[in-house]
Amino acid sequence: MTWRATVLTLFPEMFPGPLGQSLAGRALEQGSWSIEARNIRDHASGKHRNVDDAPFGGGAGMVMRADVLEAAIADCADDRPLVVMTPRGRPLTQAVVAGLADGPGVIVLCGRFEGIDQRVIEYRGMTEISIGDYVLSGGETAALVLLDACVRLLPGVMGAAESGVEESFAHGLLEYPHYTRPADWCGRAVPDVLLSGNHEAIATWRARAAREITQERRPDLWAAYLAQTQPTTIKTKGSAS
Ligand code: ADE
Numbered sequence: 001m002t003w004r005a006t007v008l009t010l011f012p013e014m015f016p017g018p019l020g021q022s023l024a025g026r027a028l029e030q031g032s033w034s035i036e037a038r039n040i041r042d043h044a045s046g047k048h049r050n051v052d053d054a055p056f057g058g059g060a061g062m063v064m065r066a067d068v069l070e071a072a073i074a075d076c077a078d079d080r081p082l083v084v085m086t087p088r089g090r091p092l093t094q095a096v097v098a099g100l101a102d103g104p105g106v107i108v109l110c111g112r113f114e115g116i117d118q119r120v121i122e123y124r125g126m127t128e129i130s131i132g133d134y135v136l137s138g139g140e141t142a143a144l145v146l147l148d149a150c151v152r153l154l155p156g157v158m159g160a161a162e163s164g165v166e167e168s169f170a171h172g173l174l175e176y177p178h179y180t181r182p183a184d185w186c187g188r189a190v191p192d193v194l195l196s197g198n199h200e201a202i203a204t205w206r207a208r209a210a211r212e213i214t215q216e217r218r219p220d221l222w223a224a225y226l227a228q229t230q231p232t233t234i235k236t237k238g239s240a241s
Contacts, residue, residue: 003033003154004105005147006076007140008069010051010112012037014140019147027157033105035147036076040064043071052113061114069109069120076107082126084109084116085139085146089128092146094169096129100146101153108146110139172225174218176209 007015015037016028027033044051044065052062073082083106090096100106109116109126121128131142152158168175179190193205215222 001104002031003101003151004080005033005035005150006080006105006107007035007037007110007143007147008040008072008076008108009037009110009140009143010040011110011138011140012039015144017144019144019151023157024148024151027151027154030156032154032157033151038072038076040068040072043075044068055114059114063114064111064116066117066120066123069116070123073107073109073120073124077124078104080105080107082107082109082124083129083146084111084121084126085131085142086111086116086128087130087133087135088115089130092129092131092149094149097146097149098153101150106147106150108139108143110143112138169221172221172228173210173214174221176206176213 009015016025016035019025019035020028024033028035041049041051050065051068052064055061055063081100081103083100085108120126129142129146131145136142179194183190183195191205193201196202211222214225
Protein backbone atom coordinates (compact mmCIF):
# COMPACT_ATOMS: atom_id res chain seq x y z
CA MET A 1 0.00 0.00 0.00
CA THR A 2 1.16 3.51 -0.75
CA TRP A 3 2.63 5.47 2.14
CA ARG A 4 0.63 8.73 2.23
CA ALA A 5 1.83 12.13 3.37
CA THR A 6 -0.58 15.02 3.83
CA VAL A 7 0.97 18.39 4.62
CA LEU A 8 -1.08 21.20 6.12
CA THR A 9 0.62 24.48 5.31
CA LEU A 10 0.15 28.09 4.28
CA PHE A 11 2.65 27.46 1.46
CA PRO A 12 1.50 24.33 -0.42
CA GLU A 13 3.66 25.27 -3.41
CA MET A 14 6.73 24.38 -1.32
CA PHE A 15 5.82 20.66 -1.80
CA PRO A 16 7.02 18.23 -3.04
CA GLY A 17 9.90 20.67 -3.74
CA PRO A 18 13.18 18.78 -3.37
CA LEU A 19 11.26 15.56 -2.67
CA GLY A 20 10.25 15.53 -6.34
CA GLN A 21 13.91 14.86 -7.25
CA SER A 22 16.34 11.98 -7.00
CA LEU A 23 15.50 8.96 -4.86
CA ALA A 24 12.30 10.37 -3.30
CA GLY A 25 11.17 11.78 -6.66
CA ARG A 26 11.59 8.46 -8.43
CA ALA A 27 9.72 6.69 -5.65
CA LEU A 28 6.96 9.31 -5.92
CA GLU A 29 6.65 8.70 -9.67
CA GLN A 30 6.58 4.96 -9.10
CA GLY A 31 3.80 5.30 -6.53
CA SER A 32 5.78 4.04 -3.51
CA TRP A 33 4.48 7.10 -1.68
CA SER A 34 2.21 10.07 -2.30
CA ILE A 35 2.11 13.63 -1.07
CA GLU A 36 -0.75 16.09 -0.88
CA ALA A 37 -0.13 19.63 0.33
CA ARG A 38 -3.28 21.37 1.57
CA ASN A 39 -3.63 25.07 2.17
CA ILE A 40 -4.71 25.84 5.73
CA ARG A 41 -6.16 29.15 4.53
CA ASP A 42 -8.87 27.25 2.61
CA HIS A 43 -10.43 26.60 6.01
CA ALA A 44 -10.38 30.21 7.23
CA SER A 45 -13.55 32.27 7.11
CA GLY A 46 -14.35 35.97 6.92
CA LYS A 47 -13.40 38.59 4.42
CA HIS A 48 -9.71 38.40 5.22
CA ARG A 49 -9.49 34.62 5.70
CA ASN A 50 -7.33 35.14 8.77
CA VAL A 51 -5.45 32.09 10.01
CA ASP A 52 -3.74 33.82 12.92
CA ASP A 53 -4.46 36.27 15.72
CA ALA A 54 -2.72 38.15 18.53
CA PRO A 55 -1.58 36.06 21.52
CA PHE A 56 -3.69 36.12 24.68
CA GLY A 57 -1.52 37.60 27.40
CA GLY A 58 0.20 39.90 24.96
CA GLY A 59 3.64 39.69 23.41
CA ALA A 60 5.18 39.78 19.98
CA GLY A 61 4.00 37.90 16.94
CA MET A 62 0.84 36.09 15.99
CA VAL A 63 -0.57 32.68 16.87
CA MET A 64 -2.21 30.22 14.45
CA ARG A 65 -5.88 29.82 15.35
CA ALA A 66 -7.14 26.52 16.80
CA ASP A 67 -10.50 26.69 14.99
CA VAL A 68 -8.95 27.13 11.54
CA LEU A 69 -6.37 24.40 12.14
CA GLU A 70 -9.00 21.98 13.47
CA ALA A 71 -11.11 22.49 10.35
CA ALA A 72 -8.06 21.70 8.18
CA ILE A 73 -7.23 18.61 10.24
CA ALA A 74 -10.81 17.30 10.38
CA ASP A 75 -10.89 17.44 6.59
CA CYS A 76 -8.05 14.90 6.21
CA ALA A 77 -7.70 13.03 9.53
CA ASP A 78 -7.70 9.22 9.33
CA ASP A 79 -5.64 6.45 10.90
CA ARG A 80 -2.32 8.20 10.20
CA PRO A 81 -0.30 9.80 13.01
CA LEU A 82 -0.59 13.56 13.28
CA VAL A 83 2.62 15.49 13.82
CA VAL A 84 3.35 19.17 14.12
CA MET A 85 6.74 20.63 13.28
CA THR A 86 7.91 23.04 15.97
CA PRO A 87 11.23 23.91 17.65
CA ARG A 88 9.47 23.06 20.94
CA GLY A 89 9.00 19.44 19.87
CA ARG A 90 10.78 16.23 20.75
CA PRO A 91 13.97 15.78 18.73
CA LEU A 92 13.60 13.92 15.44
CA THR A 93 15.67 10.73 15.60
CA GLN A 94 16.17 7.78 13.29
CA ALA A 95 13.96 5.73 15.64
CA VAL A 96 11.09 8.24 15.24
CA VAL A 97 11.60 8.20 11.46
CA ALA A 98 11.63 4.39 11.32
CA GLY A 99 8.40 4.25 13.37
CA LEU A 100 6.62 6.63 11.00
CA ALA A 101 7.95 4.89 7.87
CA ASP A 102 6.59 1.62 9.24
CA GLY A 103 3.03 2.97 9.39
CA PRO A 104 0.42 4.04 6.80
CA GLY A 105 1.90 7.54 6.37
CA VAL A 106 1.71 10.83 8.22
CA ILE A 107 -0.22 14.08 8.46
CA VAL A 108 2.18 16.96 9.06
CA LEU A 109 1.11 20.36 10.30
CA CYS A 110 3.56 23.16 9.53
CA GLY A 111 3.61 26.06 11.95
CA ARG A 112 4.28 29.66 10.97
CA PHE A 113 4.34 32.89 12.95
CA GLU A 114 5.04 32.82 16.68
CA GLY A 115 3.32 29.49 17.24
CA ILE A 116 0.17 27.38 17.23
CA ASP A 117 -2.71 27.58 19.73
CA GLN A 118 -1.78 24.80 22.16
CA ARG A 119 -5.39 23.62 22.51
CA VAL A 120 -5.58 22.12 19.03
CA ILE A 121 -2.31 20.26 19.58
CA GLU A 122 -3.71 18.72 22.78
CA TYR A 123 -7.23 18.18 21.39
CA ARG A 124 -5.83 16.12 18.51
CA GLY A 125 -3.07 14.48 20.56
CA MET A 126 -0.49 15.62 18.01
CA THR A 127 3.18 14.74 18.38
CA GLU A 128 5.36 17.84 18.38
CA ILE A 129 8.64 17.25 16.52
CA SER A 130 11.74 19.45 16.24
CA ILE A 131 14.51 18.86 13.70
CA GLY A 132 17.13 20.62 15.83
CA ASP A 133 17.95 23.38 18.25
CA TYR A 134 17.60 26.31 15.88
CA VAL A 135 14.60 28.28 14.70
CA LEU A 136 13.43 28.06 11.08
CA SER A 137 11.08 30.59 9.54
CA GLY A 138 8.38 27.93 9.38
CA GLY A 139 7.69 24.23 9.73
CA GLU A 140 7.74 23.55 5.97
CA THR A 141 11.48 22.94 5.62
CA ALA A 142 11.36 20.80 8.77
CA ALA A 143 8.50 18.78 7.22
CA LEU A 144 10.61 18.24 4.08
CA VAL A 145 13.40 16.88 6.27
CA LEU A 146 11.03 14.56 8.13
CA LEU A 147 9.46 13.24 4.92
CA ASP A 148 12.81 12.76 3.18
CA ALA A 149 14.06 10.66 6.10
CA CYS A 150 10.86 8.55 6.10
CA VAL A 151 10.55 8.02 2.35
CA ARG A 152 14.06 6.62 1.90
CA LEU A 153 13.17 3.84 4.36
CA LEU A 154 10.05 2.71 2.48
CA PRO A 155 10.27 -0.75 0.91
CA GLY A 156 11.87 -0.67 -2.52
CA VAL A 157 12.92 2.99 -2.38
CA MET A 158 16.59 2.49 -1.58
CA GLY A 159 18.49 0.28 -3.98
CA ALA A 160 21.04 -2.21 -2.64
CA ALA A 161 23.79 0.36 -3.26
CA GLU A 162 22.10 2.95 -1.07
CA SER A 163 21.02 0.43 1.51
CA GLY A 164 21.01 1.99 4.95
CA VAL A 165 22.12 -1.07 6.87
CA GLU A 166 25.50 0.35 7.88
CA GLU A 167 24.61 4.02 7.92
CA SER A 168 24.93 6.58 10.67
CA PHE A 169 22.59 6.07 13.63
CA ALA A 170 21.41 2.64 12.50
CA HIS A 171 23.42 1.14 15.37
CA GLY A 172 23.60 4.26 17.48
CA LEU A 173 27.00 5.28 16.09
CA LEU A 174 28.13 7.76 13.45
CA GLU A 175 29.38 6.17 10.27
CA TYR A 176 33.03 5.42 9.50
CA PRO A 177 34.75 7.61 6.84
CA HIS A 178 34.62 6.62 3.15
CA TYR A 179 37.29 6.71 0.43
CA THR A 180 37.42 6.00 -3.30
CA ARG A 181 39.87 6.38 -6.20
CA PRO A 182 42.43 7.85 -6.57
CA ALA A 183 44.22 5.99 -3.75
CA ASP A 184 46.69 8.87 -3.54
CA TRP A 185 45.26 12.36 -3.78
CA CYS A 186 46.98 15.67 -3.01
CA GLY A 187 49.63 13.75 -1.10
CA ARG A 188 46.99 12.01 1.02
CA ALA A 189 46.87 8.24 0.97
CA VAL A 190 43.87 6.08 1.75
CA PRO A 191 44.31 3.97 4.94
CA ASP A 192 46.31 0.88 3.89
CA VAL A 193 43.88 -1.60 5.40
CA LEU A 194 41.16 -0.54 2.95
CA LEU A 195 43.36 -1.64 0.04
CA SER A 196 44.32 -4.94 1.69
CA GLY A 197 41.37 -7.03 0.53
CA ASN A 198 41.20 -8.43 4.08
CA HIS A 199 37.49 -8.12 4.81
CA GLU A 200 37.78 -8.95 8.47
CA ALA A 201 40.52 -6.36 9.02
CA ILE A 202 38.47 -3.78 7.09
CA ALA A 203 35.38 -4.46 9.21
CA THR A 204 37.45 -4.11 12.39
CA TRP A 205 38.99 -0.83 11.17
CA ARG A 206 35.59 0.57 10.25
CA ALA A 207 34.00 -0.42 13.56
CA ARG A 208 36.85 1.25 15.43
CA ALA A 209 36.67 4.40 13.29
CA ALA A 210 32.91 4.61 13.91
CA ARG A 211 33.44 4.35 17.66
CA GLU A 212 36.24 6.94 17.67
CA ILE A 213 34.35 9.49 15.59
CA THR A 214 31.20 9.10 17.70
CA GLN A 215 33.17 9.50 20.93
CA GLU A 216 34.87 12.61 19.60
CA ARG A 217 31.92 14.36 17.93
CA ARG A 218 28.88 13.16 19.80
CA PRO A 219 29.50 12.39 23.47
CA ASP A 220 25.71 12.15 23.90
CA LEU A 221 25.40 9.32 21.36
CA TRP A 222 28.52 7.65 22.73
CA ALA A 223 27.12 7.58 26.28
CA ALA A 224 23.84 6.10 25.01
CA TYR A 225 25.76 3.51 22.97
CA LEU A 226 27.83 2.46 25.99
CA ALA A 227 24.76 2.25 28.19
CA GLN A 228 23.05 0.03 25.64
CA THR A 229 25.98 -2.25 24.79
CA GLN A 230 27.71 -2.67 28.13
CA PRO A 231 26.10 -4.70 30.89
CA THR A 232 25.48 -2.64 34.00
CA THR A 233 27.85 -3.55 36.79
CA ILE A 234 25.99 -3.96 40.02
CA LYS A 235 28.07 -3.06 43.02
CA THR A 236 27.85 -5.62 45.77
CA LYS A 237 28.64 -5.10 49.41
CA GLY A 238 32.37 -5.19 49.98
CA SER A 239 33.31 -4.93 46.30
CA ALA A 240 35.95 -2.40 45.29
CA SER A 241 34.49 0.91 44.10
N1 ADE B 1 9.83 25.25 12.94
C1 ADE B 1 10.72 26.24 13.19
N2 ADE B 1 11.87 25.75 13.63
C2 ADE B 1 11.73 24.39 13.67
C3 ADE B 1 12.59 23.34 14.06
N3 ADE B 1 13.82 23.54 14.49
N4 ADE B 1 12.10 22.09 13.97
C4 ADE B 1 10.84 21.86 13.56
N5 ADE B 1 10.00 22.82 13.20
C5 ADE B 1 10.44 24.09 13.24
